[in-house]
Amino acid sequence: MEQGNGKKLVIGVIGADVHAVGIRILEYAFREAGFDVTNLGVMVSQEEFIGAALETAADAIVISSLYGHGELDCRGMRDKMDEAGLDGLLLYVGGNIVVGKQDFVDVEKRFHEMGFDRVFPPGTPPEETIYYLKKDLGVD
Amino acid sequence: MHYALLIDFGSTFTKVTAVDLISEEIVGTASAFTTVDSDIGTGLNVALDRLRRVTGDIAFEFKSACSSAAGGLRMMVSGLVPELTAEAARLAALGAGARITRLFTHELTRRDLIAIEADPPDIFLMTGGTDGGNRACMEKNAEKLRSLSVQFPIILAGNRQAIDACEDALADFPVTVCPNVMPSFGVLNIEPVQREIRDLFLKHIVNARGLSKTKEILSDILMPTPSAILSAMKLLADGTEKETGIGELMGIDVGGATTDVYTIARGEPVDMNVICKGLDEPYAKRTVEGDIGMRYSVAGIVSEVGQSWISERSGLTADDCATYISELSDDKSKVPLTHDDALARFDHALASGAVEIATRRHAGVLEEAFTTSGLIYVQTGKDLRSVRQIIFTGGSFIHAQSPLDIARHALYTERYPMSLRPKQATVLRDDRYILSAMGVLAEREKDIALRIIKRELVPLGDISLGDDS
Ligand code: B12
Numbered sequence: 001m002e003q004g005n006g007k008k009l010v011i012g013v014i015g016a017d018v019h020a021v022g023i024r025i026l027e028y029a030f031r032e033a034g035f036d037v038t039n040l041g042v043m044v045s046q047e048e049f050i051g052a053a054l055e056t057a058a059d060a061i062v063i064s065s066l067y068g069h070g071e072l073d074c075r076g077m078r079d080k081m082d083e084a085g086l087d088g089l090l091l092y093v094g095g096n097i098v099v100g101k102q103d104f105v106d107v108e109k110r111f112h113e114m115g116f117d118r119v120f121p122p123g124t125p126p127e128e129t130i131y132y133l134k135k136d137l138g139v140d
Numbered sequence: 141m142h143y144a145l146l147i148d149f150g151s152t153f154t155k156v157t158a159v160d161l162i163s164e165e166i167v168g169t170a171s172a173f174t175t176v177d178s179d180i181g182t183g184l185n186v187a188l189d190r191l192r193r194v195t196g197d198i199a200f201e202f203k204s205a206c207s208s209a210a211g212g213l214r215m216m217v218s219g220l221v222p223e224l225t226a227e228a229a230r231l232a233a234l235g236a237g238a239r240i241t242r243l244f245t246h247e248l249t250r251r252d253l254i255a256i257e258a259d260p261p262d263i264f265l266m267t268g269g270t271d272g273g274n275r276a277c278m279e280k281n282a283e284k285l286r287s288l289s290v291q292f293p294i295i296l297a298g299n300r301q302a303i304d305a306c307e308d309a310l311a312d313f314p315v316t317v318c319p320n321v322m323p324s325f326g327v328l329n330i331e332p333v334q335r336e337i338r339d340l341f342l343k344h345i346v347n348a349r350g351l352s353k354t355k356e357i358l359s360d361i362l363m364p365t366p367s368a369i370l371s372a373m374k375l376l377a378d379g380t381e382k383e384t385g386i387g388e389l390m391g392i393d394v395g396g397a398t399t400d401v402y403t404i405a406r407g408e409p410v411d412m413n414v415i416c417k418g419l420d421e422p423y424a425k426r427t428v429e430g431d432i433g434m435r436y437s438v439a440g441i442v443s444e445v446g447q448s449w450i451s452e453r454s455g456l457t458a459d460d461c462a463t464y465i466s467e468l469s470d471d472k473s474k475v476p477l478t479h480d481d482a483l484a485r486f487d488h489a490l491a492s493g494a495v496e497i498a499t500r501r502h503a504g505v506l507e508e509a510f511t512t513s514g515l516i517y518v519q520t521g522k523d524l525r526s527v528r529q530i531i532f533t534g535g536s537f538i539h540a541q542s543p544l545d546i547a548r549h550a551l552y553t554e555r556y557p558m559s560l561r562p563k564q565a566t567v568l569r570d571d572r573y574i575l576s577a578m579g580v581l582a583e584r585e586k587d588i589a590l591r592i593i594k595r596e597l598v599p600l601g602d603i604s605l606g607d608d609s
Binding site for chain 1: 324326327415516
């Protein structure tokens with residue numbers, strides 16, 4: 001494992017989504033890469049992400065959604081974060097965030113408009129997410 | 141010298157209990173009225189005189205006490221997020237037997253500071269942030285408390301990275317540092333804080349409460365009364381090495397101003413399709429409903445269950461109920477004259493309502509989540525459906541004519557299927573108010589205390605789901 005980089009992540013699978021495997025893999029990969037990870041597991045509400053990010057003073061929230069309702073579940077997340085005093089906190093989403101095979105450029109645009117800093121298409125390997133996390137958080 | 145004297149300094153009564161440590165029997169109990177202003181020692185002496193009339197002159201090996209006199213142990217607690225560190229702090233204080241006069245979340249405001257100054261607590265418990273997490277909340281709150289003109293003991297039990305700065309800011313206060321109540325997300329660690337609360341209670345509060353005058357006659361004043369009751373319940377459930385306990389249980393104390401509910405139970409989910417959310421639950425948990433009580437908090441009960449609920453269960457007309465509600469708000473000392481007069485029936489309905497609401501607030505809840513792969517449940521709080529014993533203590537229940545009917549309101553019902561209360565239970569009653577005394581005795585003599593509790597609690601019968609609703 002790389003030495004801790006001091007950056008704290010709150011991760012979890014949003015909404016009523018129970019796909020439990022991917023988030024474990026992400027937790028493991030992020031830890032190996034030196035992050036301090038709070039994994040909230042599956043079926044995580046927006047409020048839980050926010051509460052955990054507040055208490056742990058997280059540097060980023062990474063949301064996973066696999067069952068297709070990601071867009072609905074993520075709506076309003078950024079606004080709630082602003083309300084909670086987490087304005088500007090780095091916010092990622094990935095997995096299979098929408099139903100079926102939609103043009104990802106459109107999907108990405110919609111999620112950007114919802115206030116997500118980075119939006120990842122299905123099949124994104126953990127390494128890629130780690131690369132961007134380090135870049136965005138200024139970790140060498 | 142094989143006797144122990146156990147004293148419970150209450151807000152209105154001082155109760156004394158004498159125990160023979162060899163025959164393991166309660167040889168006498170007595171009580172005396174104490175007012176807030178009168179010297180607490182006077183009440184004690186009257187009670188002791190009365191006890192002597194029963195027991196004769198006996199010498200005590202030790203004399204120990206618990207106290208809820210003069211408002212009990214009054215605490216304020218602060219945390220960051222309401223459901224997280226603030227909740228952990230609340231659970232810690234309640235479990236230590238405190239009465240929470242104010243709970244603050246996020247940063248303290250100027251108004252909060254004015255409120256603190258106007259009615260300072262016995263102890264302030266400050267939390268916020270996981271270890272390595274949010275520091276700003278604790279640090280800023282410490283900075284703000286520093287400016288107060290009053291002082292009180294402060295326990296720092298939040299993010300350990302914030303402790304140094306807080307200690308520096310609060311150099312003028314008696315400060316103690318404890319491990320974080322929520323060291324990492326969702327993890328509860330409240331026992332160290334609870335031990336500290338008890339230490340502070342002994343060191344500071346006992347003096348402030350006029351109890352120090354009784355010190356010369358006591359071996360020790362051990363703990364706040366609710367903490368003694370919780371410890372008696374835990375002893376009863378868990379047993380000792382030599383004496384078995386009775387297993388998981390729920391305890392209910394419907395008082396004049398508040399209703400306390402205790403559970404000694406793990407409360408973990410039983411089904412596969414249940415996901416747990418929220419903070420860990422303490423195995424020995426106490427909740428206090430400040431708006432639910434038989435005299436000072438009648439309005440709270442009525443506003444929760446509704447007046448028609450009360451009139452239905454008391455058999456009184458809506459007008460009669462309204463009359464009692466207003467009469468009781470004027471005269472808190474009103475008591476039924478006979479077992480079945482109108483006020484007794486009204487009290488029966490009130491107690492039923494108090495039990496109904498307080499247990500519903502204490503127990504965990506399920507929420508349904510429809511997923512495409514089927515129905516899933518999300519549990520917050522304890523699942524108490526398999527708890528099989530309910531202990532009642534406190535006056536309103538002891539004098540009740542049909543206690544089992546009141547007790548039924550602590551059970552799971554189809555009307556509130558998501559409220560995870562016991563599905564059936566044996567009801568036990570603390571007829572001689574011995575639980576707090578035994579909690580105190582257990583500090584020295586666990587086995588004896590346990591055997592006495594087991595013998596003294598009176599089984600009233602079994603109740604189960606669907607008996608009535
Ligand atoms: C196993 C499985 C289930 C199991 C889950 C068991 C469990 N508790 O974990 C069960 C049977 C319960 C299930 C149910 C459903 N499933 Co399913 N399930 C799968 C399956 C076969 C494998 C998922 C898995 O574990 N993969 C292995 C892990 C390691 O990969 P992963 O989850 O994709 O995660 C990786 C990446 O996606 C990425 N990633 C994930 N999150 C994030 C976040 C960020 C920010 C980034 C950068 C990357 C990232 O990194 C992870 C690690 O490499 C997939 C199909 C598939 N092959 O992927 C369908 C799949 C995810 N399920 C699907 C569906 C539709 C459902 C149901 C709605 C089906 C139904 N009608 O019943 C329900 C929904 C239930 C619910 N409420 O969540 C669809 C989703 C389609 C969509 N989004 O358009 C899929 C893709 C199957 C399909 N092709 O139709 N499912």
